[in-house]
Amino acid sequence: MSQATLNRPLSHAEMDAFGTELDALRARTMAQVGAEDARYIRRIVAAVRYTEAAGRALLFFGAFPPAWVLGTLLLGLSKILENMELGHNVMHGQYDWMRDPHLNGKTYEWDIVGTSDNWRHTHNYKHHTYTNVRGMDDDIGYGLLRLFPEQRWRPFYLFQPLIAVIFALLFQWGVAIQRLELGKVFSGRKTKAQLREEFRPVGRKMGWQLLKDYVLFPLLAGPFFLPVLLGNLVANGMRNLWTYAVIFCGHFTADAETFPKSVVLNESRGHWYLRQLRGSSNLSGGKLLHIMTGNLSHQIEHHLYPDMPARRYAQVAPEVRAICERYGQNYNTGSMWSQFGQVVWRILRHALPSRPGKTAALVAPAAEAA
Amino acid sequence: MSPAPNRLLRAAVAAPVFDFWSRQFGSIQAWDRCLARVVARREEARGAVTLTLQPNRRFAGFTPGQHLNLTAEVEGVRLTRSYSFTQPPRTDGRLRLTIKRVENGRLSNALCELRPGAVVELGEAYGEMSLPQGPGRYLFLAAGSGITPLMALSLALEQNPQAEATLVYWAQRRDELCFAEELRELAARQPRLRLHFALTREPLRLAGEFGRRIDTALLDEVAPDLPALQVFACGPRGFVEDARRLTQERALRFHGEAFTPPEAVAGGAPVRVQLLRSGQTLEVPAGAPLLAALEAQGLRPASGCRMGLCNTCACRLVEGVGQNLNNGETVAEPGSELRICISAARSDLTLDL
Structure with a gap:
């Protein structure tokens, strides 16, 4: 089905009603948030800590292959849980209502080479406010990949199938340097001195993460230095691949749309909701998938309600879907295989020159003229 | 612990991780x-x-x-x-x-x-209420839970041989009196403490108990030498105000502490916003979005989406009443995060900003 027929442009009145319904759903759900959610996130914290301890302990016996494999898997699992269900969600302020200083959105620091402060800027602010707006949301291709035909083609993109794989393997480093906007340095819009200044906290975090995973813990293992180092490397890699896959599925599936900068001018709440919906895509699956993706399997719900405790997304999803149906909007969801397949196709297809297809406008033309 | 390993440990362990395992092992030690x-x-x-x-x-x-x-x-x-x-x-x-x-x-x-x-x-x-070492004569007026700091001060008389005090402790009924036995024993062995109970809703009074609220006659009876006394009053606001009215002019000194729940003021009224990190205090209109109000006075607090979504402008409410303008909810719990782009002050506020 072409994108143009998936969605119906909404009149301004419809858009307002759409926003009001989503606001009401939010209010209803937030009123239920409490002890149960607190218990849940504490259990996630415990799971992160115990899997990390078990993984690192097993890696100390990493000369014994089954211990190495299990230890690496557990450590990778711990890092995935920490980055996604704990860190990402806590940094959105989803658990600020608990007033726990260790679960505070503004101060939480996660186990990844990128600083939380830069993430809060590029992700919480830029990506979530200007989702899929070209030139404002740097998550569109991360300045490396051409995923949408609206991005101007350059010969460089012919290499992107290879670049995409390297980027996936090193994803945490991409996240770490995203805010430095190196492209600006190359094009002369940012001075070297400015870059040095901005790099200082980033370099400190990188150094610390490297020291922890590749010096400190390997040294603690004494003669088993190498197995521990390799285990940590693979665990970090596992996390990189998984987070990359999940995040790309969230905004770069076949039916996900991007928008020109003009959409954010005087944007109404309903329009903002509609744009979040059109730019996001879900992964269908069971509870395990939801937890392992930090509930980004509910990317649509996350973009509508970024500060709602993520475990509530599964609960609101049927209602969001019903609202979308009532307003003639596509609820973009599919299995991980299908959605990731579409992402891979985009990476391959748009490596070559391509032209934008037809998409339905957000606002109905008649209403716009009025 | 010697500084070098301590530094290494501090570098190697994050506070949340340390605190988690400390609690798992049943310890109450915490990082900070x-x-x-x-x-x-x-x-x-x-x-x-x-x-x-x-x-x-x-x-x-x-x-x-x-x-x-x-x-x-x-x-x-x-x-x-x-x-x-x-x-x-x-x-x-x-x-x-x-x-x-x-x-x-x-x-x-x-x-x-x-x-x-x-x-x-x-x-x-x-808290400012304390019993300095050295000579001093005090009148402690306690009502309800106001007894708590005055209990500590009464006990502190024992370590302060030059201080003496009269304690009058009001409650509605006898079974609501805290530390009754302990206080009687203290007064029995410590002549520098004179003790009176006052019960306002107890039908039967025992010898030595007053049966009414604070008034001049009662004060004259327990403290005829009021001009030589320092008065400490603690209790509900109404009680402390009564005590202040009856003693402030006559006593050597008056110090009152009342529990006052924060109260919201009407929109538009000027309120003071104290910013702890920048050390500034500003006046803003109650009910107006704080971010815009602070920006209007030349401040540039961190902010992002300006619609209550990205959490960039969130800062901790230390004291006072705020309001979330998106849903109208009042926020008065100390330690709450206020997203100042969509929050207003509803009383004098202290923010960690």
Whole structure:
């Protein structure tokens, strides 16, 4: 089905009603948030800590292959849980209502080479406010990949199938340097001195993460230095691949749309909701998938309600879907295989020159003229 | 611990990780927070419970008459209220707090249900009411839970041989009197403390008990030498105001402490916003979005989406009443995060900004 027929442009009145319904759903759900959610996130914290301890302990016996494999898997699992269900969600302020200083959105620091402060800027602010707006949301291709035909083609993109794989393997480093906007340095819009200044906290975090995973813990293992180092490397890699896959599925599936900068001018709440919906895509699956993706399997719900405790997304999803149906909007969801397949196709297809297809406008033309 | 390993440990372990494993192993040691374990609980009077707490090494001490902010989790949410120490510092380092049940008092009622083993968090001790070493004559006026700091001060008389005091303690009924036995014993062995109970709703009075609220005649009877006395009054606001009215002009000095729940003011009224990190105090209109109001005065607090979504402008409410303008909800709980782009002040505010 072409994108143009998936969605119906909404009149301004419809858009307002759409926003009001989503606001009401939010209010209803937030009123239920409490002890149960607190218990849940504490259990996630415990799971992160115990899997990390078990993984690192097993890696100390990493000369014994089954211990190495299990230890690496557990450590990778711990890092995935920490980055996604704990860190990402806590940094959105989803658990600020608990007033726990260790679960505070503004101060939480996660186990990844990128600083939380830069993430809060590029992700919480830029990506979530200007989702899929070209030139404002740097998550569109991360300045490396051409995923949408609206991005101007350059010969460089012919290499992107290879670049995409390297980027996936090193994803945490991409996240770490995203805010430095190196492209600006190359094009002369940012001075070297400015870059040095901005790099200082980033370099400190990188150094610390490297020291922890590749010096400190390997040294603690004494003669088993190498197995521990390799285990940590693979665990970090596992996390990189998984987070990359999940995040790309969230905004770069076949039916996900991007928008020109003009959409954010005087944007109404309903329009903002509609744009979040059109730019996001879900992964269908069971509870395990939801937890392992930090509930980004509910990317649509996350973009509508970024500060709602993520475990509530599964609960609101049927209602969001019903609202979308009532307003003639596509609820973009599919299995991980299908959605990731579409992402891979985009990476391959748009490596070559391509032209934008037809998409339905957000606002109905008649209403716009009025 | 010697500095070098300590530094290495500090670099290698993050506070949340240290605190997690510390609690898992049943310890109350924490990276940079003062946790305390409840080691004893006693029904002090009808509707009041005394807790004995063992704090960790982070506790910095206090003087009698001070209070502290106590934080505990109630149904997943951390709540913070101020409570007074009811005993001077002990040699074993333990702390005694007495908590009165309050209607709709979420934290107080939960604290009254705590059992030994429970863990709470403590802030720093604060408060101006204290008994300096040296000669001094005092009149302690306590009503209801206002007895708590004055109990600590009464006990502190024992270590202060040149001070003497008269304590008048009001309650509605006899079974609501906290420390009744302890106070009687103290007064019996310590002639420098004179003790009077006053019960306003008790049908039968015992010898020596007053049966009415504070008034001039009562004060003349217990403190004929009022001009030579320093008056400390503690209790509900109405009581402290009455005490102030009756004694401030006549006594040597008056110091009152009342529990005043924060109150919201009407929109448009000017309120003061104190910004702790930047050390500034500004006046803004109540009910107006704080971010815009601060920007209008030349400040540039961190901000992002300006629609209450990205959390960039969130800052901690230390004291006062705020309001979320998106849903109209009042926010008065200390420690709450206010997204100032969609929040307004509804009273004088202190923000960690």
